[in-house]
């Protein structure tokens with residue numbers, strides 16, 4: 462089976478700082494895959510590189526069988542969409558929900574925009590009443606629903622989720638995670654998800670990779686983490702730091 466995402470010995474350098482040092486990863490179509498590791502370990506950089514937002518110094522990234530070169534076509538940007546932690550940051554304050562959803566459709570020249578907007582808003586549980594609101598007129602959870610609708614509107618096959626619920630309080634977090642899981646099943650999406658919360662990763666993902674200082678430390682099944690079948694001290698320490706939160 463062709464991997465949805467295949468990353469081979471990827472290196473990313475900012476200035477002279479090696480943010481990723483030969484990271485490899487395979488995510489299968491329809492799989493939900495987690496990335497964990499302490500702050501600064503390179504999780505967001507890996508997502509951003511896959512989305513074409515970080516400079517690739519060495520190695521390769523292949524998405525749905527297509528190797529990404531320096532020039533990425535519009536079809537690539539449709540296939541891979543990103544949802545960020547902070548919906549304030551990712552939604553333009555002077556645009557209504559309608560404009561935020563129209564924008565990617567206009568860029569990609571879709572004529573059936575109305576149908577897509579209705580579907581995306583329905584799917585994230587926001588009625589038409591929200592359509593002409595600005596982001597400051599929405600709650601944090603509603604803003605993240607809009608960000609998810611915007612990611613879905615081009616009908617991607619892959620969502621890159623960078624701490625998608627960590628700016629939300631606990632009850633809203635659960636709602637948004639359930640929504641993401643429903644959307645993944647319905648649309649048969651592939652997820653690559655970063656979270657510092659191991660309970661969220663074990664709940665949402667089948668497999669995960671542990672990262673430290675720009676390198677992959679350990680690849681695990683979610684069950685291995687729950688059962689504490691880990692081999693690296695670094696992973697053991699991460700588990701210890703989140704003790705009580707990983708469901709047994």
Ligand SMILES: Nc1ncnc2c1ncn2[C@@H]1O[C@H](COP(=O)(O)OP(=O)(O)OP(=O)(O)O)[C@@H](O)[C@H]1O
Pocket residue numbers: 475476478480498499500501502503504505506507657
């Ligand atoms: N655009 C950039 N320019 C320079 N350095 C960067 C840039 N983006 C990231 N870095 C550095 O790369 C390293 C990895 O950052 P990254 O954001 O990938 O870590 P992370 O594991 O996602 O951390 P966190 O959990 O805090 O979000 C950090 O040391 C960061 O300072």
